[in-house]
Amino acid sequence: MGFPGAVAERAAADYAIVGAPLDASTTFQPGTRFGPERIRRFARTFDDYDRRTDYHFSDCAVHDAGDVRAWDDAVEYLEFLGGSLADLARDDAVPLLLGGEHTVTAAGVRATDPDALVVLxxxxDLRDDYDGNPWSHAAVTRRALDGDPDDDPLSTVSGTADRAVILGARTGSAAEWERAKQDDVTVVAPEDTADWEADFADESVYLSVDIDGADPSVAPGxxxxxxxxxxxxxxxxxxxxVAPHAVGFDAVEVNDRDxxxxxxLAGKLLKEFVFSHADA
Structure with a gap:
């Protein structure tokens, strides 16, 4: 089943939902391979109409392109996924990516080549690698900024972000906090997020929602x-x-353990993104 209200044909789409059920480097509790299906399923209860914007989701020209099936070679998968998303962006459809582990954000950034990456x-996620893997979900923001530390295997989809704003971050290694001191990273603590104001002027933005940004009392899955x-x-x-400035969006790290x-929450935030982007 597709995302509820995503009824536009591919050729007429202003937004395109793509599922990316990658579950290769997840740590502690795996299950992100079930994320795209669960987000679609639990969005079925939401009304089509949004009172704030006076829009119906089904009138926002959203197309559900289904899932890009994941396989064992994560780097090869990310390259293929990035190419699929770049095709959508070239056709003026804003990619809406449903993860899957957070690593898939690297493909979204590579496809849309934003000026800034905003992450909830x-x-x-600023590690240069995790357990020797530079394409771990724990290194995705570093990859989005710096590319591959050696030879870039995603060179066919070559965009990177000039800077990153990480909202809600409350943990990281000592090396990550050191990397966060550089000028291309802004960290906004959870207690300061409510007062944060977007200031992007003419910058293009890719928005990534890692669902673990929420307190686990409201999103334990x-x-x-x-x-x-x-x-x-x-x-x-x-x-x-952020939505009015965005060239791409994803919701990631949802699993089946709640x-x-x-x-x-992920499905509702996707709808909020579309309504706010369309309204702008």
Missing amino acids: DAHL TGTMEPFGLAPREMRDVVRQ DGQAAA
Whole structure:
């Protein structure tokens, strides 16, 4: 089943949903391969109409392109996924990516080549590698900024972000916090996120929602839960602010280990993104 209300044909789409069920480097609790299906399923309860914008989701020209089936070679998969998303972007459809582990954001950034990456996340994800893997979900923001530390295997989709804003981050290694001191990274603590204001002028932005940015009390269905996180309304307000500047969006790290709370939040934030982007 496709995402509810995503009824536009591919050729007429202003937005295109793509599922990316990659589950290769997830740590602690795997299951992100079920994320795209669960997000679609738990979005079925939402009304089509949005009172704030006076839009119907089904009138926003959203197409559901289905899933890009994942396989064992994550780097090869990311290259293929990035090419698929780049095709959508070239046809003026904003890619809406449903993960899958957070690594898939690298493909979204490579496809859309934004000036800035905005991430809602509990973790900095600024490691150069995790357990020797530079394409781990724990290194995705570093990859989006710096590319591959050696030879870039995603060179066919070569965009990177000039800077990153990480909202809700509350944990990371000492080396990650050191990397976060550089001029191309801004970290906004959970307690400061409600007061954060988007200031992108003419910059293009890719927005990534790692569902573990939320407090695990409201979204326990994720691999690496981290207490003292964001409230859903705080995440919604960030999405509303960033969407008008965005060239791409994803919701990632949803797994099948709760009763649908994480998937419902991810699906609702996707709809908030579309309504806010369309309204702008």
